[in-house]
Amino acid sequence: MQIIHVLQDWWQHQTWLEVIGVITGLLCVYLAAINNIWNWPFAVISVTIYIFIFFEAKLFADVGLQFYFFVVNLYGWYYWSQKPATEKKVPVAHITRKEILLAVPAIIIFTVILGSLLKYTTASYPYIDSFCTACSLVAQVFLARKVLENWLIWVFVDIIYVGVYTYKDLHLTAIMYAIYVAIAIKGYVDWKKDATQSPNGELKQTPNDQIRN
Template identity: 65%
Template sequence: MHFFHSFVAWWQGQSIIELAGVITGLLCVYLAAINNIWNWPLAIISVVLYIFIFYDARLYADMGLQVYFLGTNIYGWYYWSRRPKTAVKVPVAWITRKEIVWSVIAMLVVTPVLGYTLITLAPVLHYQPAAFPYLDSFCTACSIVSQIFLARKVLQTWLIWIFVDVIYVGVYIVKDLQPTAFMYAVYVLIAILGFVDWRKDYKKQIAK
């Protein structure tokens, strides 16, 4: 009974916007893992909510990332809707050497540039100092790359998401965003399932 009352008190203290973002976020990632195109409209709702959530938490790189996600979610919805008429699902692709090289370059460039920008712009624009500017920027760089791969249905997107989501769990716990930390912990599990499911589809494709 004590646990129940504690849970109710905790629940009542949470932001409605954050809880809505968690619910839509979990649903969209699950639908993506099972190759359902309706993950994209739910993802659009979730990222719009998280623009406001991350602004309040002073996670400015994450806030900007949501704007980027908004664009890629619209693109992903369009790309997945253009699957071949004879295909039930969009075919799964294997990452190329060129994509790996460009991904590493993007991460190495975006992380220090964005981290430095967050630090230097805060006093100029009269913002509160960014929390974890370089770690946040690294996760943002990884997410930018992985989101492109998700939209293009590249199998290895799930491996990047597993890595970055584990880091995000720790960041959001420290920032007292428990529902969001829980959501990202679930994301890790869904990403594992997504990788397993997409790999099965890929093996079926190359066996034909």
């Protein structure tokens, strides 16, 4: 009975705003993992809610990140709808060397600059928050462009977020991000299976890959 009372007390301290944010967040990530375009409208709802949640928690880098997610989610919704005439869905692509060379320095520079600014505010964990934000910026672009390796970035950053949100007493959100880790692993496995394969087992290049190279 004591456990039940503890759970009831814990539940009473959760807000409906966070509950809805968690539900829509889980739906959008799961639908993305199974390569379903309907992940994007749920993503738009979830990030809108988390703008308010993170502002209250003083995770200001995450607030800005949600605005960015809102825009990229709209772009992803559009991009995924532009499938080739010969395909049922936009093909999955591998990350290119150019994208890696752009992404890594961008993450480092963004983390240093934003973290240095946020440490003079009331922001919590300015450098950790900024690093996770930088990784998320890159991962979200790769997700919108259907780059397979976006899921590996999400696994890494979501593990860090679980710790951050636990310390900030956003327990439902921490649980959500722990589930995100599992979904991201599933997404990587499923997208790899869905990728267009050549006879020798290598991923075929799509026109988009050729443009990025």
